[in-house]
Amino acid sequence: MGQDGLQAGSPLRTPGSAAVAGIVFSVLLISALVLLRLSVPARPEAAGVWLTDSGRRTAVAIGLNLIPFAGIAFLWFIGVIRDRIGRHEDRFFATVFLGSGLLFVGMLFVAAAVAGGLIAASSRPAGPPGADTLTLGRTVTSILLNVYSMRMAAVFTLTTVTIARRTHIVSRWLEFAGLATALVLLVGVGISAWVELLFPAWILALSIDILTARPQASAASTGTAPPS
Numbered sequence: 001m002g003q004d005g006l007q008a009g010s011p012l013r014t015p016g017s018a019a020v021a022g023i024v025f026s027v028l029l030i031s032a033l034v035l036l037r038l039s040v041p042a043r044p045e046a047a048g049v050w051l052t053d054s055g056r057r058t059a060v061a062i063g064l065n066l067i068p069f070a071g072i073a074f075l076w077f078i079g080v081i082r083d084r085i086g087r088h089e090d091r092f093f094a095t096v097f098l099g100s101g102l103l104f105v106g107m108l109f110v111a112a113a114v115a116g117g118l119i120a121a122s123s124r125p126a127g128p129p130g131a132d133t134l135t136l137g138r139t140v141t142s143i144l145l146n147v148y149s150m151r152m153a154a155v156f157t158l159t160t161v162t163i164a165r166r167t168h169i170v171s172r173w174l175e176f177a178g179l180a181t182a183l184v185l186l187v188g189v190g191i192s193a194w195v196e197l198l199f200p201a202w203i204l205a206l207s208i209d210i211l212t213a214r215p216q217a218s219a220a221s222t223g224t225a226p227p228s
Contacts (some may be wrong), residue, residue, distance in 0.1 A: 068112070
């Protein structure tokens with residue numbers, strides 16, 4: 001028996017606070033995307049006047065600084081889902097689930113880094129970057145976020161829904177909502193920039209469902225009734 005009360009060789013328990021990781025991720029990513037969409041022109045070739053506007057630059061900087069913390073929370077969320085699956089985890093789906101989640105975070109970080117580089121370059125004494133550099137940076141950021149990152153989010157959603165249908169770890173309506181979210185992210189993400197909010201919104205609903213179902217799951221495992 002160790003000093004922390006765990007028997008040597010016993011598996012670690014997922015802390016109850018980890019169940020809120022998905023909620024934290026959703027709130028942070030939604031806040032970041034909204035700040036970026038409201039502060040930066042939708043078209044990459046648009047003039048870089050927003051770089052010289054202190055209010056817009058501050059909003060963009062805040063949004064970019066929220067993304068790393070959103071990514072960290074998302075990694076915790078992946079751990080929560082795997083903990084819920086437990087011994088029912090399938091190697092094939094677990095590989096796709098974990099791989100798509102890690103790729104989503106990686107693409108999100110790279111897109112934020114490119115955007116952050118444009119902000120940093122605009123503060124040089126020589127002035128903001130040229131139109132060609134700005135267009136290139138905006139285009140790379142847009143492709144990373146919309147084409148690659150959101151497609152990985154769609155694969156992550158599809159895999160999570162498949163696992164949920166086999167293990168019954170979430171409510172039924174969330175499975176149908178996840179299928180719709182994944183379909184939109186796969187084929188309709190270019191229709192509107194606001195479509196990106198579907199993924200964190202679905203994660204938010206999923207996290208709340210997991211969090212509210214936790215007392216019942218704990219009571220079922222101990223054979224006691226949940227408090228009324």
